[in-house]
Amino acid sequence: MQTDLVVPVKALPDAKSRLRGAVQPGEHTRLVLAVLLDTVTAAIQTDGVRRVLVVSSDPTVASVLAAEGFECVPEGPARGLNQALRHGAAILRESDPTGQIGALQADLPALRPHELAAAIKTADGRRAFCADRQTTGTTLLLSAPGAPLDPRFGAGSAQAHAASGALPLTDSWPSLRCDVDTVDDLAVARDLGLGQQTSALLCAVACGPIEC
Numbered sequence: 038m039q040t041d042l043v044v045p046v047k048a049l050p051d052a053k054s055r056l057r058g059a060v061q062p063g064e065h066t067r068l069v070l071a072v073l074l075d076t077v078t079a080a081i082q083t084d085g086v087r088r089v090l091v092v093s094s095d096p097t098v099a100s101v102l103a104a105e106g107f108e109c110v111p112e113g114p115a116r117g118l119n120q121a122l123r124h125g126a127a128i129l130r131e132s133d134p135t136g137q138i139g140a141l142q143a144d145l146p147a148l149r150p151h152e153l154a155a156a157i158k159t160a161d162g163r164r165a166f167c168a169d170r171q172t173t174g175t176t177l178l179l180s181a182p183g184a185p186l187d188p189r190f191g192a193g194s195a196q197a198h199a200a201s202g203a204l205p206l207t208d209s210w211p212s213l214r215c216d217v218d219t220v221d222d223l224a225v226a227r228d229l230g231l232g233q234q235t236s237a238l239l240c241a242v243a244c245g246p247i248e249c
């Protein structure tokens with residue numbers, strides 16, 4: 038079974054606001070883009086992942102992704118994170134009405150393809166989710182083949198996904214659970230091993246709280 042993933046990214050001026058301060062203010066956008074590129078690079082290298090579709094109406098996100106060969110579509114008419122995910126899922130469904138769809142967070146710069154592959158394998162075709170390392174948020178939500186994704190991202194999304202019947206995936210998978218919302222999260226990701234783009238950026242600008 039092949040899995041197609043949707044990755045949502047909001048407008049860059051608003052993106053990763055809690056991560057501000059990790060690098061100088063003028064480098065924040067580059068950091069957000071580096072984290073995104075490391076995430077989608079790991080995702081597309083994952084066994085069993087066929088497509089990675091970013092949903093973002095930000096023109097810089099679209100052009101940076103296009104330059105690296107990634108797919109990006111603008112949001113649909115309905116605003117918001119879950120609406121963007123539903124829009125992306127609908128596009129993926131047009132190509133394969135019976136396939137498995139997933140929502141992957143855009144801020145997993147230490148993501149290891151083998152951990153994502155293991156999570157997809159463990160789900161084994163069931164609608165399932167992986168909570169973040171704090172256990173409150175969600176880093177990955179998978180549909181059953183041909184079935185709705187039914188995303189419930191936002192504050193307390195792990196509980197919301199469980200309450201909606203999704204199976205919690207409980208193996209450790211530290212890189213899949215390590216979304217970087219804060220400077221502390223980025224330090225944890227650095228200790229796990231950052232992807233090439235984020236690592237290079239932090240080395241290039243190394244005078245903030247996170248050193249490479």
Ligand SMILES: Nc1nc2c(ncn2[C@@H]2O[C@H](COP(=O)(O)OP(=O)(O)OP(=O)(O)O)[C@@H](O)[C@H]2O)c(=O)[nH]1
Pocket residue numbers: 045046047048051052053054055056092093094112116117118121142143144218
């Ligand atoms: N396309 C799209 N993506 C969104 C939207 N809202 C949030 N996202 C993305 O969904 C993920 C989680 O969103 P948030 O936690 O709200 O935002 P964040 O940018 O990660 O961090 P904060 O600004 O610190 O809240 C991030 O990848 C966001 O870019 C939206 O309205 N549209």
Ligand SMILES: C=C(OP(=O)(O)O)C(=O)O
Pocket residue numbers: 169173174175176189190191192193194195216218
């Ligand atoms: C929106 C979510 O992500 P974040 O950790 O960025 O708040 C979520 O986990 O549902």
